[in-house]
Every structure is written in structure tokens, then in C-alpha cells.
Amino acid sequence: MKCIALGAVEFLSKPLSEDKLRNIWQHVVHKAFNAGASAVSESLKPVKESVVSILQLQTENTQHESRAAVELEKVSQFSDNDHEHYPAPSTPQLKQVERLLDDGDCQEQTNCSTEKESGEHDGESKFVETTCENLNAESTPQQNKSEVTLVQKEAEEFADASKCESVVSPRPQNEKVLNNSESNTMSVNKVGVRSHKCEIKANRKKMKVDWTAELHKKFVKAVEQLGIDHAIPSRILDLMKVEGLTRHNVASHLQKYRMHKRHILPKQEDRKWLNQRDSTQRSYCIQRPIMPGPPSYYSNHTLPPPPLYPMWGQSGTQMAGMQAWGPSGYPLWQPAETWHWQPFPAMHADTWGTPVLPPPQPPCYSYSQNIPAVSNANAVDYMFGMPHSSFDDYPAEDVIDNVVTEAISKPWLPLPIGLNPPSTDSVLAELSRQGISNIPPSNNGYIPN
């Protein structure tokens, strides 16, 4: 703890593992509780308050924000004059941590569901109706906040009849209707009492689709199920079964998606291969299964020359290799959802192929006839520009929830060590490389807590 207090910083590599998360949160909570009520630093005060209130309310907060690096210094110990000695590192981690606990809303999408004309014109419902179903009463400040933004949105929308725009998140995050298969048509959500505020009718106006995580996952899943070769907008649209989404929306998104797949992935892969070097951990060898079935998606002329992007030339999908890695290799036909479920134990922060995300919904095998190309969705959109900065880098919300809740509810748990061996090693290596070689042998390189 001393070291942390002195400004030790731990950098975590991106796919944040649950353990790391837990570690971090335990520190945060511990600090919030232990610093004497008087001495709680400004930065942690909100944390503590929040923790307390959360404990009382047994509220679960949902977040999908976590941090790659967490800085736990500048604790109250050096309250007065030492500030300049510890210029806060560029990353405002603590603030973010605060935010995590502080406002539970933190931009949880205002759950709206909308209905819109889907068939460009054959349809009868040529209007958009937006209802906000799930806005709990307006008690807490946070919620007020979200409502405010919502109201603002509405204001904008109403402001100009000709140019009203609203954000549609075709499916609320908390899917309750996950697999009620036939929900294509209908669904004018009954407007609840409280919805009066949220109700919007925008006649024949295009809605801007907010490609939320859920939505994108759906999209990806659809693409996977169709197989990359047959992933065309209309089919994707069908599979997604998202009301209010148009073919154009999907096409547009698909376009972007493909761009990312093409440009980012190959590079990423190259790098990964190169960096395999001394990695002490698993040496998964990416083996490329020979896929039967149609050759690559998209005629080859659109593809970069093989030498540049080796993975693209062959086998249905450039990701085919990813999901069949591993010592024994998974069956090719293994549905993507299966390895979404891969248990955490196998996870390492550096197990790059498989950021773990709990599936947003149970698998849908309705299209099982063709699963020609099951691809690693997560790997694909790992870098895919997502609604709010690649959240696929972060553990899923419920994971975070669990971790945070656990940390909060068990503040007495022993604090984990801040730095783990790998980090310590690299630190020592770097130090010695800089000439600082007289590191006290200490206890095996661990930094005492």
C-alpha cells in the first residue's frame, strides 16, 4: 500500500481480465473505506459515498466502463504540499473510477424502442413511434440526468418538424424478449403512464440508428450465422429481427464493418504473430483449417494481394483460423456462441484471440444449415469502432457488476497485491536497463503491500 500511496501505477493490458478488475475494485473500495472519514481524499470521497449508498440500496450499477490502467495514488496522505511531486499521470483514472461509482447512469442508453417503417413504402405504418419503456421513476439524480438528456433530445426533435431526428436503439439493452422469435411486426410498445414524456411521433422521418453494443452484437451474430459469404444486408436484417431497422442501416453498418475487418484485422494479426516471440504463455498456433465451401467472400479482385494479407486469400473467411485454434482445435462448425461462453479461467489478459463476452442472448440456430464460416466476432470487432470506444476491450457489464458488487460487499477481503510478477519483472528489467541495478533483492520482486 505504501508503494501505491507513493504513486505506483499499474498498467493493465487491454483485454481486462476479471481478476484484474476485481483487484482494482478491491483497492478502490478498500481505500474508500479505510481512509479515515476525516482523511478521505477529495477524489475518493465520492467513491465512498457511493459505495455506502450502494450498499444500502443494494443497487447494482451497470457499467461498461473499465480502465486499462488504474492509478491509485494521491491518496490523502500527502494532502497539502506534495501535490506537485506527483503530477497525476495523464490518465484521469481516478476520476473515471469515481464516475463509475458515482453516477450509476453513466450513459446507460435511454431505453427506447421504436417502430418505424421498414419496407420503404409498401408498408402501412409510415411513421415512427418511439416510446421509452424503462425509465424508472424520476427519483435519483442520475436518472434525472438521463431524463434531461432525453428531454433535450426530444426538444430537438420537436423543434423542427422537417428535420426531426431521434436516436433509435431498436432493442433495449435489457433484452427480455430475447428470443421471442416472431416479433417482427408489431410492437407498438404500450405507452406506459410515465412515457408521456418519451413518446415521440415523428412522421416519415429517418432515424439515426444508434449502434449500441447490443445492436452490434446482434449484427455480428447475424453476419456469423449467415456466413460471411452470404451476409448481405437484407438477410442480416432478417436475422437481426430488430424492428425499425432498415436495410440501409444495415448496409451502411455492414460497409463499415467490412472496412474494419479488412483494414484492421490483417495488421493486427501480423503484429500478433510477430509478437508471439517470447510470450511465456500459451503458444497457440493458428492453424488454418481448410474450409470447404465457397472461396473467399467477395471476388478476389477486391482483395488485397495475398502477400500483403495472407489471411484473406483463402478459406471462406479470414477469421476462420481464429476460431479453430488451440491445441486440438475446435470443430469448425462449432457455433460462435459456444466460445463466447468460454469460461474465464482460461482467460488471460494476453489471450488475444478471445476477449470474453457473455453472449447477449442465447444462441439462435435457426440458420444452422449454413454455418459455413463461423468467425470470431470479438476478434473482428475488437478494434471495430464501436459506439463508445471499443468496449469489447472491456469485460461485459455484468462481469463488472459482479466484480464491483463483490468488492463493495466484501470490503474486508484481503487486499490483493498491486503488482503482479509479470509487471514487476518488466519494471525491474527496465530499471536495470537504465542502470539502476541495485535493486534490493527484497522479497522475490514483489512489491510489499
Place this chain on the structure above:
DNA sequence: GTTCTAATAT
């Protein structure tokens, strides 16, 4: 008529 891509608009 659909899809794909690129360019452009919002």
C-alpha cells in the same frame, strides 16, 4: 431489383 463501393452529406 439488389448489392457493393466510394464519395459526400448531415
Place this chain on the structure above:
DNA sequence: CATATTAGAA
């Protein structure tokens, strides 16, 4: 900025 829209080719 992320999406939408459009154009033009396949």
C-alpha cells in the same frame, strides 16, 4: 464524429 444518403457499377 458516426451514420445516412447518394451515385454508379456489377
